[in-house]
Every structure is written in structure tokens, then in C-alpha cells.
Amino acid sequence: MSDAAIKLIGLKKSFGAVEAVAGIDLEIADGEFFSMLGPSGSGKTTVLRMIAGFELPTAGRVELSGRDVTRLAPFERDVNTVFQDYALFPHLSVIENVEYGLKVRKVPRRQRRERAEEALASVRLDGFGQRRPREMSGGQRQRVALARALVNRPKVLLLDEPLGALDLKLREQMQVELKQIQRDVGITFVFVTHDQDEALTMSDRVAVFDDGRVAQVGTPEEVYERPGTPFVAGFVGTSNLLTGEAARSVFGRDGAYAVRPEKLTLEVDGEAGVPGTVAEVIYAGPVTRFVVDLDAGARMTVVEQNRRTGTAALGEMRGKRVRLTWHEEHVISVKENADAA
Amino acid sequence: MTVFHRHPRLRLAALLSAPLLWLVVAYLGALAVLLVSAFWTVNGFTGEVVREFTLANFRTIVTEEVYRNVALRSLGVAASVTVICAVLALPMAFFMAKVASPRSRHWLVIAILTPLWASYLVKAYAWRVLLANDGPIDWLFLGHGPGYGLTATIIVLSYLWLPYMILPIYAGLERMPTSLLEASGDLGARPGRTFRTVVLPLIVPSLFAGSIFTFSLSLGDYITVQIVGGKTQLLGNLVYANIGAANNLPFAAAIATIPVLVMVIYLVAVRRSGALEEL
Numbered sequence: 046m047s048d049a050a051i052k053l054i055g056l057k058k059s060f061g062a063v064e065a066v067a068g069i070d071l072e073i074a075d076g077e078f079f080s081m082l083g084p085s086g087s088g089k090t091t092v093l094r095m096i097a098g099f100e101l102p103t104a105g106r107v108e109l110s111g112r113d114v115t116r117l118a119p120f121e122r123d124v125n126t127v128f129q130d131y132a133l134f135p136h137l138s139v140i141e142n143v144e145y146g147l148k149v150r151k152v153p154r155r156q157r158r159e160r161a162e163e164a165l166a167s168v169r170l171d172g173f174g175q176r177r178p179r180e181m182s183g184g185q186r187q188r189v190a191l192a193r194a195l196v197n198r199p200k201v202l203l204l205d206e207p208l209g210a211l212d213l214k215l216r217e218q219m220q221v222e223l224k225q226i227q228r229d230v231g232i233t234f235v236f237v238t239h240d241q242d243e244a245l246t247m248s249d250r251v252a253v254f255d256d257g258r259v260a261q262v263g264t265p266e267e268v269y270e271r272p273g274t275p276f277v278a279g280f281v282g283t284s285n286l287l288t289g290e291a292a293r294s295v296f297g298r299d300g301a302y303a304v305r306p307e308k309l310t311l312e313v314d315g316e317a318g319v320p321g322t323v324a325e326v327i328y329a330g331p332v333t334r335f336v337v338d339l340d341a342g343a344r345m346t347v348v349e350q351n352r353r354t355g356t357a358a359l360g361e362m363r364g365k366r367v368r369l370t371w372h373e374e375h376v377i378s379v380k381e382n383a384d385a386a
Numbered sequence: 387m388t389v390f391h392r393h394p395r396l397r398l399a400a401l402l403s404a405p406l407l408w409l410v411v412a413y414l415g416a417l418a419v420l421l422v423s424a425f426w427t428v429n430g431f432t433g434e435v436v437r438e439f440t441l442a443n444f445r446t447i448v449t450e451e452v453y454r455n456v457a458l459r460s461l462g463v464a465a466s467v468t469v470i471c472a473v474l475a476l477p478m479a480f481f482m483a484k485v486a487s488p489r490s491r492h493w494l495v496i497a498i499l500t501p502l503w504a505s506y507l508v509k510a511y512a513w514r515v516l517l518a519n520d521g522p523i524d525w526l527f528l529g530h531g532p533g534y535g536l537t538a539t540i541i542v543l544s545y546l547w548l549p550y551m552i553l554p555i556y557a558g559l560e561r562m563p564t565s566l567l568e569a570s571g572d573l574g575a576r577p578g579r580t581f582r583t584v585v586l587p588l589i590v591p592s593l594f595a596g597s598i599f600t601f602s603l604s605l606g607d608y609i610t611v612q613i614v615g616g617k618t619q620l621l622g623n624l625v626y627a628n629i630g631a632a633n634n635l636p637f638a639a640a641i642a643t644i645p646v647l648v649m650v651i652y653l654v655a656v657r658r659s660g661a662l663e664e665l
Contacts, residue, residue, distance in 0.1 A: 099568050119571040126572045132565035136587045145583075146573035197573065 049108075050075045050201055050233040051096060056105035058091050065091045067257035068105070073235060075110075078227050080236045080244040083254030084280065089237045092254075093203050096235065097126050110200060120149075124201040125194035129209060131186045133178035139189050140165070140174030146197040164196035165189075167226065184215045191226070201233045208243065220246050241281045245269060253277045269305075275379050278303040283346060285309070286379075291343035295319055301379050306348040308375040311335055311367050318368030321345070326362050333359055337367060345369060417646075424639040433633055443640035453624070457644055460621040463540055464604035470544040471551035471600045472593060479552050480585070483559035484567070495556070498549050506546065510613045513542045517614055534616035542614050543604050550599035558592030559585070591660040601652060605645040621645055 051073040058066040066088040073079045081089040094100040096107055098119035107115045114122050125146070133142050143161040152160070165171055168188035178186055187207055194202055204223075208216045224247045227234045238244050244251045245265040252262045253276075261273040272278035275286055284303040287295055292302055312318050324344070325336035328351075335347040347369065390397045424443060427436045447453045482494045501509065516523050517531065517538050524531035532538050562585070570580040608622025621641055628638035653662070 097568075097572060099571075119568065120574045120576055124572075126569070128565045128569060130563060130565055132563065132569035134566060134569075134584060145570070145575075149574040149579065193573070 049073060050077070050110060051235065052106075052108040052111075053092070053096075054106040054108070056092065056095060056107065057103045058088075058095060058100060059103045064257055066095070066102075069257075069259055071252060071259065071262065073233060076231050076233055078224065078234045078236065078247055078249045080238060080248040080251045081254060082238055082241060082244040082251050082281070084239055087254035088257040089239075089254045090205055093126075093205055093235060093237050096201070097124055097203050098122050123199055124203055125197050125199040126203045126205065127187075127190045127194050127207045129205045129207065131178075131190040131207075133186055133189055133193070135178055137178075138174065139170070139176050139178065139181070142178065142189060143174075143193045143196050145193065150197075160196055161192075164192040167195070167229075168192045168222075183210055184219065187211065187219065191223075195226070195230060198230075199232065201235060202227075204234060204236045206237055206239070208238070208240075216243070223247060245281070251281075253281060255280075270377070272303065272377060272379055275301055275303070278377060278379050284377075285343070285345040287343050291339065291341050294341040295339070295343070296376070303377040303379050304345075304371055304375055306334070306346045308371050309345065309347040310370045311337070311347050311349060312370055313365065313367055315368055318370035320366065320368050323362050323365050323367055326359050328359055335362065335367075337369060339369070420639050420642060420646075423636050424643050426636040428634045428636055435636060443637050446637070447640060447644070453641070456619050456621060456624055459536070459619070460605055460645070461648065463536070463543065463620060464601045466540050467543045467547060467604040468551075468597045468600045470540070471548050472597065474544070474548060475551040475555050475596065476593075479555035479559055482552075482556050483562075484564060498552050498556075502549055506609065509546060510542060510610050513538070513545065514613050517541075534614050536615070536618050538614040538616070539611045539618055539620075542610050543607060544600075546610065547600040547603050550603065551596035554592045554595040554599075555589055558589040558595075562588055591663065594656040594659050595662075598649075598653065598656070602645070602649050605648060 049072040051071070053069050053071040056066055056069045057064070065086075069088075069092060081092060083089045091100060095102050096109075098114070098117060098121070102115060105115075106113055109123060134145065137145070140158070140161050143164055144157050147157040147160060162171070162174065165174060168191050170185060170188055170192065173181070173185065173189075178189065181189065187210075190207070207223075208219050211219060220243060223234075223236075236244070236247065245268075248265055250262060251265055251268050253260045253268060255274070255276045261268055261277045263271075268277060268281050272281060272284070275288075278284040278286060283306055285306060286301065286303050288301045292298075292300055296302055310318075319339055319341065321337040321339040321341075323335055324338045325334075327334040327336070331351060332348050333351055335349065337345045337347060339345060390400065423435075425439050425441070427438070427440055427442055428434065429436050447457070482491055482498075486494055514534075515521060517534060518524070519533065521531070524533070532541070566584055566588075567580055570584045571577070575583065606622055608620060608626050611618055611620045611623060621644055624641050625638045628634045628641065656662075
């Protein structure tokens with residue numbers, strides 16, 4: 046890892062009696078696409094707002110490229126933000142919105158226009174400069190907000206759930222575009238989202254937030270394949286978590302274990318595997334989810350690709366006796382109560 | 387009530403007949419009488435109204451210097467009150483909408499509204515006591531208080547109409563997403579610049595909406611100026627004097643058309659800003 050673009054040291058934030066961020070240490074490398082993933086209320090947006098300077102930490106430090114900026118105002122920091130509601134100025138045209146930061150920094154008029162046009166072209170909005178934000182669609186506004194931030198060439202771009210208001214198709218398209226833009230401009234992106242697909246698809250590394258703390262930091266693959274806590278196992282993708290009596294009976298040893306639904310295989314006839322009964326069959330287009338009640342007393346979800354199965358056959362599966370098999374290497378041992386440690 | 391269900395026009399008539407009757411007869415009717423009588427005169431000998439069309443009243447108002455001065459002074463007072471209210475209301479409304487906690491915001495709105503529950507006369511007389519010779523304000527300014535007169539009138543009118551300016555601006559600011567202010571700061575603008583380039587342009591309609599109240603209320607006032615204005619004469623006094631002592635109703639009507647005309651011009655001028663949607 047090269048020189049850290051962002052360093053958070055013992056960062057805390059309380060709102061009255063509520064502790065939103067309970068002590069966070071993170072290093073985000075230069076040029077990294079870094080996601081902060083977590084459910085609402087887990088503190089990820091508050092951390093982003095402290096990096097931007099909108100909130101003052103209760104304790105701890107924020108460093109940007111080695112410089113302590115904890116107490117600096119937003120206009121004194123070399124970061125720009127893409128807001129969840131885009132926050133485009135409604136009384137200014139699109140090009141004036143994009144120019145705003147350059148105008149404030151007294152970039153000469155002609156150069157300003159040029160750079161703003163360039164930024165608009167980079168988000169494929171050339172020719173839209175004279176429109177008002179309200180005359181544009183959600184996806185277009187989102188790209189204007191992106192251009193308005195990128196045109197200032199900040200060291201760090203902060204994105205606060207920028208795709209949250211878009212519909213699924215557009216969101217998937219923007220995910221690809223954002224990743225491309227980040228690779229092209231090469232600046233550090235800090236991306237806040239509650240959508241695990243989004244975080245896994247785009248990021249170099251992901252920090253999973255749980256109740257004001259970072260539960261785990263790692264590459265998407267690490268976080269998905271080797272979740273460190275039951276919370277991470279449950280929040281990033283779906284997991285079948287086995288604890289206590291059920292774990293003892295299935296694995297023959299104590300502990301907490303997680304198996305991803307797609308790693309399980311459903312056997313209708315056969316002797317090997319753990320026995321159970323199909324409680325529910327949910328057809329979901331490309332895949333089918335089987336909910337299986339194990340005789341050992343746990344409920345497991347199995348995901349199977351719909352390569353052969355037809356819907357008629359699926360209906361008959363409900364209530365059938367089955368056996369579940371998996372490879373030992375796909376069993377994840379998660380330590381319980383990681384937060385208490 | 388199925389009759390109403392089957393006949394939407396009947397439903398509409400039942401809903402609107404009373405307010406429409408009021409609007410046409412009481413409201414527009416009075417305005418029409420005012421306009422028509424402004425073109426009549428009074429027989430100087432018998433004191434009876436002569437119902438013949440003449441422009442004599444308006445000729446007098448335009449040519450006689452006294453009336454021109456009073457009209458201009460009234461405009462000046464209304465404009466000053468509006469500017470003072472705007473300057474005081476902007477930071478106050480901004481604090482209420484964007485700085486204060488939601489709980490204290492609630493109390494602040496109540497605090498702004500309570501003076502409106504008190505009688506106008508009581509408030510004006512309270513100021514008469516404050517502004518009296520050797521009164522509290524004189525004492526505060528070491529004997530150099532403004533005393534009764536034009537300045538006192540402007541101060542008291544600004545005090546009376548301030549809530550009407552604060553409330554629309556507060557409403558406008560509250561509708562404005564806070565993220566716009568953050569975005570401006572994020573893009574490098576200091577607070578002063580954010581105020582000039584983001585806040586102010588976005589609340590111009592609210593500002594105009596408030597000014598419609600402060601301006602028209604000041605322009606028509608004649609009580610405050612009687613209580614704290616000393617010898618100052620405004621349009622309202624002239625109307626009052628011509629109805630009472632001078633018994634010249636047509637001339638009073640002619641003077642009364644001036645504020646109406648001014649307000650119509652003002653409304654047309656600010657209409658384009660979207661202020662009328664803010665009322």
C-alpha cells in the first residue's frame with residue numbers, strides 16, 4: 046500500500062447520548078476504490094461526513110495525505126462530495142453548476158468553461174450545459190453531480206449512496222461507469238452504500254460497518270468468502286449460520302459456522318449428506334431458493350441455478366425429504382460476539 | 387346526498403356560492419365604490435356629494451405639493467420598513483431554519499407569532515411610552531433618542547410587521563435542502579459566498595412575499611403614525627382627515643387609490659420572481 050490518502054485514527058462521533066461512530070481506525074490508499082458498507086444507522090455516512098468536514102468528530106483524527114484536517118472547514122479540504130440527493134443548485138444551469146467550484150477558486154472564465162465542458166463530456170452529458178437540473182432525469186442529475194465534483198480534480202471523491210435513488214437497470218449501468226471513471230481519473234473514491242452487490246462489484250476494498258464500528262476490512266472476495274463475524278456473514282450476501290446444538294450435531298464440533306447458499310447441493314436420493322425436509326421453494330428467474338429444515342434443528346437456504354429445472358417439477362419439491370452436501374473448505378468458521386472482544 | 391354526487395356543477399355551486407357572494411358584493415363592491423367616488427366631488431357650499439365625473443381630485447393631488455410630498459413620504463416609510471424588516475428577518479429566519487435544533491425551532495416560531503396575538507393599539511402605545519421624552523429609549527441613547535416623528539414611525543412599523551417578513555423567509559429556507567449549503571462549502575465557497583450565491587437567489591421569492599406584507603401594511607397605516615409620529619402626515623392620515631373633519635369623501639377616495647395603485651404596480655413587478663406562489 047502506498048502513502049495513505051485518508052487516515053482515520055480513533056474516530057468517534059456522538060449525537061447527544063447516541064454514539065453514531067464508536068471509534069474507527071482506517072487507512073485508505075491513494076487511488077483506491079474504497080466502499081463503506083453497512084445497514085442504515087451503522088455510522089458509515091457519519092464517517093463520510095467527518096472526512097468531508099460537515100461533522101466535527103467527538104474524538105479522534107482525520108488525516109488527508111498525512112495532513113491533519115480534523116478541525117478544518119469543508120472549504121479548506123481537498124475533497125469533493127457527491128451527495129445522496131445530488132444537491133444541484135436549482136437556480137443555476139448545468140454548466141454553471143459544474144463551474145461553481147472553479148469559479149469559487151477564481152479559475153479564469155475561458156479555462157473554467159473548457160474544463161466544465163470536458164467534465165460534462167466525461168460523464169457523457171455534452172450538449173446538456175444550458176439545461177436546468179429540474180429538466181433532467183435522475184440518472185442525468187447524478188452524472189452532473191459527479192462532473193461538478195470531478196472538475197475540481199480533488200485528491201479524494203466522497204460518494205454518499207449516490208445510486209440509491211436510481212432504478213435497478215440504471216444503477217447497474219452507473220456502477221460500471223463509476224468504476225470506469227475512477228480508473229480513468231485515478232483518484233481515491235470513498236463510496237458509502239448499504240447495497241452489498243454494489244460494494245462487491247465496484248470496490249478494491251470494502252469496510253463492513255456494524256453499529257458504529259468496522260466489523261471487517263478486506264477485498265470483496267475476502268469479505269464474502271471469509272467473513273470475520275456472524276454479522277458480516279449475514280449482511281454481505283446470505284449465509285446459513287449454524288451455532289450451538291445444530292452446529293455440534295452437523296459438524297461434530299462446537300462453534301459458529303456459515304455456509305453460503307450457492308455452495309450447498311441438494312440431493313433428492315442418496316445416502317451422503319445432512320438430512321432435512323424442503324419447507325419452501327422460491328423461484329427467482331435464474332435461480333431457485335430452497336428453504337430446508339434440517340433434522341438437526343436449523344434452517345438452511347440452498348440456491349440452485351435453473352439450468353435444467355422447470356417450474357412444474359419445482360412445485361413438487363415442497364415437503365420432500367432431501368440431503369444437503371457441501372465441501373468442507375466452504376465452511377466458514379466465524380467467531381461469535383466479535384464486538385464484545 | 388346522491389344529488390350532489392351526480393351533479394358536480396351543483397356541488398361546486400354549493401361550495402362556492404357563499405364565498406363568491408362575499409367576494410363580489412363586499413370586497414370588489416367596496417373597491418368599485420371607492421374607485422367611482424374618487425371621480426366625484428363635494429359641493430363646497432352645501433357639503434353634499436356631487437355625482438358627476440371629474441378629474442379634479444386627481445388634479446389636486448398631482449399639482450399640490452403637500453399631497454405629492456405626503457405620497458412620497460409614505461412610499462419612503464413603506465420602503466424603509468421593508469428594508470429594515472428584511473435585514474432583521476434574514477439572519478433570524480436562517481437561524482430558525484438551519485441552525486436551531488428542531489425542538490427550539492418549534493419554540494422560536496411560537497415566539498415570533500405571539501406578538502401577533504397582542505392588540506395592535508397596545509403595542510403602539512407601549513412604543514409611545516418607550517419613545518417618550520426622557521423615556522427608556524432616550525435614557526438608553528443618553529438623551530439622543532429619536533423622540534416622536536418619522537423615525538419613530540419607521541421603527542414602530544418595522545417592529546409591528548417583522549413577523550410577516552420572518553415567516554415566509556423561514557418557510558422558504560426550511561424548504562431549501564441543507565445539502566445545498568454543504569455542497570457549496572464542499573466546492574470551496576466560504577459561508578459569505580454561499581449566502582450570496584446560493585441562499586439569497588433561492589429565497590428571493592420568499593423575500594418578495596414578505597415584502598408584499600410589510601410594504602402594503604405600512605403604506606395603509608394611519609394609527610401608528612398618529613400615536614408616535616408627532617406631526618408626521620402619511621397617506622392614511624390624509625384619508626382619515628378627509629373622511630372625518632373635512633367631510634370630503636370623494637377626495638379621501640382619490641387619495642386611497644394611490645396605495646392601491648402602488649400595490650398593483652408592485653405586485654405586477656414581483657410576480658415574475660415567483661413571489662406570489664410563496665404567499
